[in-house]
Amino acid sequence: MKIINKKNTFFLIIGILFMVFGCRKNAVKTIEQPIETIVNESLEFSLQQSLKMAESLKDKPNLLPKTTDRFGNLETCNSSWWVSGFFPGTLWYLYEYSNNKEVEKWANKYTLRVKDQQFTTDNHDVGFMIFCSFGNAYRLTKDEAYLEAIHNASKSLSTRFNTTTKTIKSWDSGGPNNNWQYPVIIDNMMNLELLMWSAEKFNSPEFKNIANTHANTTLENHFRKDNSSYHVISYDTITGKAALKQTAQGYNNESAWARGQAWGLYGYTIMYRFTKSPEYLKQAENIASFILNHPNLPEDKIPFWDFNAPNIPDTYKDASAASIMCAALIELSTYTNSANSAKYLKTAETQIRSLSSPQYRNALGNNANFILKHGVGHLPANSEVDVPLSYADYYFVEALMRYKKLKGF
Structure with missing residues (x-):
């Protein structure tokens, strides 16, 4: 017993x-780990992963990372594709983080791969191409050798401004039935940073006038009453009026394509940074309110590819839209009132935690050495769906660096 x-x-x-x-x-x-720990660990991971990416393309001098195919194999682009400036820009941010001379070497090497795009006049993406690369290069090194490309790119972008429509033309043609006479997309707001910066640096008020006029026209025509944005507005070149309002990369014309909302949020935050115009601040806050209060925004704050996708939650999330939103919200938090600021930072912190988790961040050496996974490029065209995207990586690293600077750690 x-x-x-x-x-x-x-x-x-x-x-x-x-x-x-x-x-x-x-x-x-x-x-939960402290957010400072997560930010630093994600930056260190991004550094190691991006060095692997740089090494993988060192013997292919005309190529830059774009995405992967459905089997996870690296897809590249040449300098003329709109995403070409993002990987060089990512390297510059990681050089800022690490002060590692090897990273600076790679950043300069990949920046020079897009140098020829300073003379691009057939689309609006010269801002993405040149300012993310050469702009960050000059910001960090103050080497005036980078300035010529930035100045030329600003001149190139300015050639696409039309005094009748009062906008910068995005593409030269297109549309479902080739019916876009003068298409302007919400993405174009991002390229105004190039013009506003150049207006100050080169004492060129015409750049500022073009950017302000474009932002004002977009504010008038691109947004619905709930502050969501259309993707494409096609203008009548005779009257200057908005003729068609569509959402090409979203679910339908009246839906809120997630990355489009992110471009608008970031774009008007940029414009407030340079002008301190209350109208631009209010619009950025309005867009933030639409995004943050939307019933279809998930708890992890990584939006579905379209806020109005019919099969939510059984559809794709877009890490690229989340990264852009996160970077914008961190900056916007420094301009707005205390209540908004706290809300924006709380959302940004949640996005950083989510994107830094294994659910959205790749393992070291995996997925062709991109940092993030689960991006959505153009779902209606079945293009770049649920894959890594170079611009998702760029804005994620930018968001990490912005948060680190803001909090001073």
């Missing part, structure tokens, strides 16, 4: 110890 009691006591003690240590282990898992 005593033996049985001892045996029972033994197993009881083992059971209690298992429960105690098991609960303690689970408790550790549920405790």
Whole structure:
């Protein structure tokens, strides 16, 4: 009888110890790491992953990373594709983080791969191409050798401004039935940073006038009453009026394509930074309110590819839209009132935690050495769906650096 009691006591003690240590282990898992730890760890990961990417293309001098195919193989582009400036820009941010001369070498090497795009006049993406690369290069090194490309790119972008429509033309043609006479997309707001910066640097007020006029016209025509944005507005070149309002890369013309909302949020935050115009601040806050209060924004704050996609939640999320939103919200938090600021930063912190988790961030050396996964390029065209995207990586690293600077760690 005593033996049985001892045996029972033994197993009881083992059971209690298992429960105690098991609960303690689970408790550790549920405790959130400090956001500073997550930011620094994600920057270190991004540094190592991007160095692997740089090495992988070192012997292909005309190519830059774009995305992957459905099998996870790297897809590249040449300098003329609109995303060409993002990988060089990512490297510059990582040089800023690390002060690593090897990273600076790679950043300069890949920046020079897009140098020829300073003379691009057939689309609006010269801002993405040149300012993300050469702009960051000059910001960090103050080497005036980078300035010529920035100045020329500003001149190139300015050639696409039309005094009748009061906008910068995005593409030269297109549309479902080739019916876009003068298409202007919400993405174009991002390229105004190039013009506003150049207006100050080169004492060129015409650049500022073009950017302000474009932003004002976009504010008038691109937004619905709920502050969501159309993707494309096609203008009548005779009257200057908005003739067609569509959402080419979203679910339908009246839906809120997630990355489009992110471009608008970021774009008007940029415009407020340069002008301190209350109208631009109010629009950025309005867009933020639409995004943050939308019932279809998930708890992890990574939006579905379109806020009005019919099969939510059984559809794709877009890490690229989240990264852009995150970078914009961090900056916008420094301009707005205290209540908004707290809300924006809380959302940005959630996005950083989500994007830094294994659910959205790749493992070292995986997925062709991109930082993030689960981006959506153009779902209606079945193009770049649920894949890594170079611009998702760029704005993620930018968001990390902005948060790190803001908090001073």
